[in-house]
Amino acid sequence: MARPKGYDPEEVVKRATYAFWQHGYQALGVRELERLTGLNQFALRSEFGGKEGLYLAALRFYSEQAISIAMEPMRDSGSIPEIIAFLRSLITDGSMTSSPYGCLVVNTGIENARVGSADLDKAARHYWDALENCFEACLQNALDAGRISTSTDIKAFAKGLVSAVMGVHAQNRLEGKNNAGRHLVDLLCEQLTAMETS
Amino acid sequence: MARPKGYDPEEVVKRATYAFWQHGYQALGVRELERLTGLNQFALRSEFGGKEGLYLAALRFYSEQAISIAMEPMRDSGSIPEIIAFLRSLITDGSMTSSPYGCLVVNTGIENARVGSADLDKAARHYWDALENCFEACLQNALDAGRISTSTDIKAFAKGLVSAVMGVHAQNRLEGKNNAGRHLVDLLCEQLTAMETS
DNA sequence: CTAATTTCTATGCAATTGTAGAGAAATGTC
DNA sequence: GACATTTCTCTACAATTGCATAGAAATTAG
Numbered sequence: 144m145a146r147p148k149g150y151d152p153e154e155v156v157k158r159a160t161y162a163f164w165q166h167g168y169q170a171l172g173v174r175e176l177e178r179l180t181g182l183n184q185f186a187l188r189s190e191f192g193g194k195e196g197l198y199l200a201a202l203r204f205y206s207e208q209a210i211s212i213a214m215e216p217m218r219d220s221g222s223i224p225e226i227i228a229f230l231r232s233l234i235t236d237g238s239m240t241s242s243p244y245g246c247l248v249v250n251t252g253i254e255n256a257r258v259g260s261a262d263l264d265k266a267a268r269h270y271w272d273a274l275e276n277c278f279e280a281c282l283q284n285a286l287d288a289g290r291i292s293t294s295t296d297i298k299a300f301a302k303g304l305v306s307a308v309m310g311v312h313a314q315n316r317l318e319g320k321n322n323a324g325r326h327l328v329d330l331l332c333e334q335l336t337a338m339e340t341s
Numbered sequence: 342m343a344r345p346k347g348y349d350p351e352e353v354v355k356r357a358t359y360a361f362w363q364h365g366y367q368a369l370g371v372r373e374l375e376r377l378t379g380l381n382q383f384a385l386r387s388e389f390g391g392k393e394g395l396y397l398a399a400l401r402f403y404s405e406q407a408i409s410i411a412m413e414p415m416r417d418s419g420s421i422p423e424i425i426a427f428l429r430s431l432i433t434d435g436s437m438t439s440s441p442y443g444c445l446v447v448n449t450g451i452e453n454a455r456v457g458s459a460d461l462d463k464a465a466r467h468y469w470d471a472l473e474n475c476f477e478a479c480l481q482n483a484l485d486a487g488r489i490s491t492s493t494d495i496k497a498f499a500k501g502l503v504s505a506v507m508g509v510h511a512q513n514r515l516e517g518k519n520n521a522g523r524h525l526v527d528l529l530c531e532q533l534t535a536m537e538t539s
Numbered sequence: 540c541t542a543a544t545t546t547c548t549a550t551g552c553a554a555t556t557g558t559a560g561a562g563a564a565a566t567g568t569c
Numbered sequence: 570g571a572c573a574t575t576t577c578t579c580t581a582c583a584a585t586t587g588c589a590t591a592g593a594a595a596t597t598a599g
Contacts, residue, residue: 144566144567144568144573144574144575145565145566145567145573145574145575145576146564146565146566146567146574146575146576146577147565147566147575147576148575148576148577149565149576149577166453167452167453169367169368170367170452170453172555172556172557173556173557173558174555174556174557183576183577183578184557184558184559184577184578184579185559185576185577185578186576186577187558188557188558188559189575189576193557193558194557194558195557245451249451249511249515250451252511252514252515253443253447253448253451253452253511253514253515254365254368254451254452255364255365255368255514267515271515299524299527299528300524300528302524302525303524303525303526303527303528304525304528305512306508306509306511306512306521306522306524306525307504307505307508307525307528308508309507309508309511309512309515310504310505310506310507310508310509310511310525311504311508312511313447313450313451313504313507313508313510313511314503314504314507316450316451316453317447317450317451317465317469317507323504324504326497326498326500326501326504327500327501327502327504327505327508328501329497329501330497330498330501330502330505330532334528334532337535342543342544342545342596342597342598343543343544343545343546343595343596343597344544344545344546344547344594344595344596344597345545345546345595345596346545346546346547347546347547370585370586370587371586371587371588372585372586372587381546381547381548382547382548382549382587382588382589383546383547383548383589384546384547385588386587386588386589387545387546391587391588392587392588393587
């Protein structure tokens with residue numbers, strides 16, 4: 144009935160994600176993007192809605208992956224150890240949240256790419272909200288279990304951890320090493336451990 | 342002997358700093374840059390070496406200002422309170438280290454602007470080294486005064502604080518509010534205070 | 540006033556940007 | 570094999586990019 148596509152849409156999104164992750168949005172031209180993803184110019188428009196469309200697809204892919212995989216252990220019955228494990232995963236080989244290129248969502252927000260920022264802002268906000276909720280749930284579980292002080296401001300602490308995660312990603316990207324932010328991770332883990340044992 | 346310049350070089354660098362700070366490097370075209378700085382096309386080349394040259398001048402200006410002003414209290418006889426004051430300045434109106442646009446050095450590093458990265462990397466590294474040294478000196482002073490535990494790994498802690506500062510700036514830029522990173526600042530200040538009183 | 544020197548304005552240029560259109564190519568159905 | 574449908578390649582286009590050249594303008598020295 145029709146000519147088959149010469150590419151795998153999923154694979155393309157995956158490759159696009161890594162490409163934007165590494166180079167950013169503006170610095171990556173469509174021709175280089177086509178080369179890196181194996182996409183042709185026509186498909187970039189017809190299937191993904193051009194450079195901007197593919198960028199949004201990449202951002203959603205990254206976000207979904209990170210939320211469904213990296214944050215998963217924290218979601219239901221997580222507590223302090225799960226937070227610590229997540230923080231450690233930010234600087235551990237093999238984790239998708241650990242990269243010499245930092246975090247796509249952080250990079251996107253800082254580059255402030257002049258894309259139609261409506262969908263873009265929404266995707267970014269959704270990501271950080273998910274992370275904050277995970278931290279908050281874990282802290283609440285820890286509090287319910289009597290493992291941390293009842294005087295702890297859980298919401299504020301969760302927000303603080305989110306910013307710290309951004310710091311780890313930023314440090315990783317600035318140094319081009321996926322474990323450059325390890326000292327901040329250590330610092331946070333020590334504080335979490337101290338909260339628990341006191 | 343010659344026609345006088347129609348602009349104030351210092352003022353131009355100042356305005357360029359704010360412009361790049363806000364818009365980033367790539368997203369800011371030379372024509373808009375000229376408009377925002379009051380510069381003309383000829384002067385941009387002859388006096389500053391084009392867009393890239395002005396960018397480097399802006400980065401140096403920002404760095405020098407921050408190092409000589411914001412970090413100054415930490416430099417000589419600083420201790421824990423001086424670190425706390427610096428961290429608070431990151432989210433305080435009127436401080437040059439507090440901005441809804443984050444930090445020029447962080448933004449630069451993350452955008453990974455494809456400028457001749459030799460000078461650029463050097464400027465950025467110098468900035469973070471200066472900050473790390475300030476933190477380290479303050480912690481050393483605190484340790485020498487017996488105000489914190491001798492088991493504290495001062496160098497590691499200082500490095501962790503630097504990453505945390507990046508996180509505060511990132512959060513500020515992502516939300517477009519100069520105090521968005523306040524929860525991380527609170528978290529760090531609490532930890533520093535706890536270290537001191539224990 | 541003239542000349543010399545520097546700065547400014549105007550125009551343009553080669554390169555790149557993202558996008559678009561037209562015909563060729565490749566498939567399944569008849 | 571012919572057709573319809575979808576995908577792909579090729580070319581091109583308008584816009585923007587940063588940069589550069591040339592002549593005009595403004596200032597001081599003589």
